[in-house]
Amino acid sequence: MSRDQFSRVIANEGLAAALDAVGFWAAVCMVVAALTYMLVLACGAYTLAGRRRRAGQRERMSPPLPHPVGTPLQIVVLMPCLNEAAVIGPSVARLLEDPNPALHVLVVDDGSDDATSEIVSTIADPRVALLRRDPPNARQGKGEALNHAVEIVRERYRDIDPEHVIVGVVDADGHLDPTAWDVVRGAFRDQTVGAVQLGVRISNRGGSLLARMQDIEFVTFTSIFQQGRRRMRSVGMGGNAQFVRLAALNALGRSPWTRSLTEDFDLGIRLNGTGWINEFRGDAAVHQEGVTSLRRLIRQRTRWFQGNLQARYLLGFIARHLRGRARADTLWQVLSPYLLLVGSLMVVSFLLMLTLCIINVIRGVPQQWSWVPGTYLLAFGPSYLYALVYWLYAREEDAGPVRCVAWCHVFVLYGLLAGVFGWRALAREFLGRSGWAKTSREAEHASAPEVVTQEAQP
Template identity: 40%
Template sequence: MTMFWATTNALATFVMALSAAYFFLNVGMGISQLRRDKTSLGYQSHFIYGKPFEPIPGKAMLTGYVTYFMVACLNEKAVIASTVAGLLHPGGKARIVVIDDGSEDRTGALAREAGQGQVILVRRNLPDARKGKGAALNAGFARLLADVADQQLDPDKVIVCVMDADGQLSEGAMTEVLPVFEDPEVGGVQLAVRIRNRATNFLLRFQDYQFWSQSALTQFGRMRTNSVSLGGNGQFARLSALLEVGDSPWSASLTEDLDLTVSMATRGWKTSSTPLAAVDQQGVETFRALLKQRTRWYQGHMLTAKRLPDILRSTKMSHAASIEMTLYVLVPWIFDLPWSVLYHLVLIELAFMFGSVNITQWGIGSVAVYAVVWYLLGFWPALLTAAVAYRRDHTLGLFGALKMGHAFVITNYLSYACVWRALYRIVRGQHGWTKTARTAEPGPRTRSVSENHPNVLGQAHS
């Protein structure tokens, strides 16, 4: 039995140390990247969303690029008009490819009405429709390629932006994103994600905390290794990079965005981000819906491990990018699954140790020290992530940041449930999913770009 607990402690220490090192190294590099870009943790919290082509005082938008937006839709009548309206070019030059993937409502008609002549509608019908987001995007991509050929555009100067049906880009986003592609080796750019309806309830606020105060910073950290993971919303890609992946660059994976990241990286393309723009979206409002969504994400992420040979064999990736991407792909396998078991074994061992001690013989000081040590062992991540969140999101306040930090430790059980459900589905060979429903909301907000970029002159906000 002693050997069992010794092995458990050794494995727990290794997993905890490796996961903490990986997370905080990325966060540290993310903070460093913000400093290099002369921004701060709190800069993006002041963004307003809805007019990506809005001019930014003192900055000129690059004119050498043509941008196509692609929006895959299935029964999105609640949000599609607002999304399309938020992508319109004031000069009528936007190219918005809306893929209606067999909707039973007026999604396509509403998109066309809101598009003011800037929408290219691709209608998919059953039995060809509803085969996943990747298939829908590939159908839209075929129509996009036809338009590019008609216009005789240079694929190196064509940028394809994938948006969710509820997505909104920050004002002036195009002015900030396009310069990233001036590096000819950059194939993709992913923006940080904000949860738009975060004030509705605690579950939505927590989702925003995860996206905005944790995922965003680790993504900025990956800018240093040129291995930023692309997402399904606010995903920009150079057309020539997509064509190198293939005529159908998005796979049938449940996380087609991560699969595309690997495909680009192994071909030598850099993926990056910028702290000067962001994208927002709706969060899911019920625990049941969140459980289903995160299980799907875990399942797709876990299955991406089959791409590890491609990553390790690639001669076009830097060593740093290969190591970082390998660790990222393996997160569910080497961090989440083992820790969900080891953590509880360690708690059981501590309970046994505590049960063998006569605390009536302890003084008040000893009890206090033990309580503090116990708290720090269990909640030190909460304190560190809360400190970041406090500076990152000016709406939280100190108490709100501490609450979110402690909730993150507790809601690890959501991750444990999702990763084991995902593993069960993988073993059973289950891959089908029901799309998450959207909630109707007001149209895009309007606000001046000077309000949207309060530190456009270099004034940092913490």
């Protein structure tokens, strides 16, 4: 819209119409910027996928390169838990299905009130150990529990080169793909790789539309964002199925995990500034339980959003320690929650205008509907890309492309909940409320009380 056109709008139709025009073009700019960013990452992911296929062909033609002789990788899986008696036994048993004696599990009971510790104590496998944290040290946040556990790991493996010790984090409800251990060990053959993040799937996606939306969320993030960030050297870490060399954790100091509500997000950013490479491997995944209650989803995602808001303290670190594309992409990651808050205001404005149009239609006032196709393309156009990506994963589950397109249209509406999470998180941050609420499991949420830890700070 030219300056003259803008002036005529103000003169002829008033300030409200001018604000409407400004809002429309601002929304267009935000959507274009977001799509451009997504396409850049998608192109990077496609390029890396091609390289990986060619590399895989070369590997099949030549014997694989083993890890240096005499220095087998020692993998220690940390499993932080709080009142996980319902799932801890089977979860540990699944990890122990790998018979490798260099694999160990350290269950970190962060002050459970149930029988979590007792169940772990009955496991006869010598590769399992229990770290029991009791008040007042317990329930200080997941980061503090992991920092305590890594101190135990340092002491236990003090005679082994920390570059050959891998510290994993798997949630108590996590279920790794059978190929996960081969994928992790293969990724760490590269001596420059300091951390590996596996993909994430929602195990109960078939039983709930809300769980299906979370599965689409993780899959699209995995396939587009994480794969593209491999090219930018800005891969992030998740709270489940992250694996880090002990040497890389040591580079972050005595306490590698922060007290932020999203300690995993902070860890990924800080690892990218150490000189080690964060790697993402989507050819194996951890399957975790999705939330099927809207109320509990809002509580969970509010905590995540608030943790992302707390990451603002890392802006100085990003400016000092990251370079080029990694710096630009990480800045986007840290600042995007604030852009989402601004974008949510435009959504509210659009919904108010849509409501006004519907009221006018009911009252018999003629309306112009030429804006509908363009608005549909702006809002739901990306859903076709999401559907294509998700179909590549879900087609083995008899999910056809039409069903994936329908799901991804719902997914666009699901994404509007980010405004609810965001403003609620901003209010909590403004009021200084950052207590950590554990999300109860599906089997227990009807009867279990909400468990809250003490205040967590960055």
